[in-house]
Amino acid sequence: MELKLRNALKTDMHSVLELIKELAAFENEPEAVTISEKILMEDGFGENPSFKVYVAELKNEIVGMALFYNRYSTWKGKSLHLEDLIVKNNHRGKGIGSALYTKVLRYAHDNHFKRVAWEVLDWNKVAIDFYKSTGAKVFDVWRVAQMDEEGLSNYIGNKGLIIN
């Protein structure tokens, strides 16, 4: 198997978006993806990119990707967040996900990040077991909270102006 891992190019964003959609479908939220190829090209490239992507290539076909960006831990300092790690369904079980994961962790290690964080679904036992086998910790006590654009608009429109 001639697996090649490399930095994504702007022209790879079409394939990257396909993978994002495949992951969202796996996570039972296919219609949650509202991002476009154009936005990914704008946000990921240029002077101040919002993320970095590694792609995995097999015979010139992009079969996986890892998308990550900087975060900050107030306990530890500069950290990295692995937002998505995706391998095409028909290419799973070949170690491609593991290779992408390792490449991101090596980037973090080589660049002296204090921590790498990511999120995993509690029913994805295969993934959780894999992460733990590499020395990662998976926490039971933290919950992810989010407010989306509509929520922001409702909250700031209705209540925000009163307080400050």
Next chain:
Amino acid sequence: MELKLRNALKTDMHSVLELIKELAAFENEPEAVTISEKILMEDGFGENPSFKVYVAELKNEIVGMALFYNRYSTWKGKSLHLEDLIVKNNHRGKGIGSALYTKVLRYAHDNHFKRVAWEVLDWNKVAIDFYKSTGAKVFDVWRVAQMDEEGLSNYIGNKGLIIN
């Protein structure tokens, strides 16, 4: 109550660190804070700051803070992460946390972020109820995974070089 919310200055990092330590103690992990005032000053200020902080001031005393930074959602686009929202123990119950929270959400709304995310401990029912009352969603199915510096060093040192 003359509450003033403003952007933190470099010279506020001493007070900010005190608040970080107070939150870590509340979360039963006081010794987990290894960051220093100097590192906060370097990382939060200058050309490419890693985070932004709002502080809450009462009679020239900093009694709370909210620290946040950019993230990226592959489903929605540019998003914000609220890393810490802290109010000094003896100043809770006065709406200071709520005012800081709202200021961060307004920043996200005004700057067209697609989402704001944060994490909350599952036993912190007061916080969870408050977040839900503002329209935020708190997810049960996601787990936070992390690998710290030591884990990175072990994993990359032991296994990483084999794979790629």
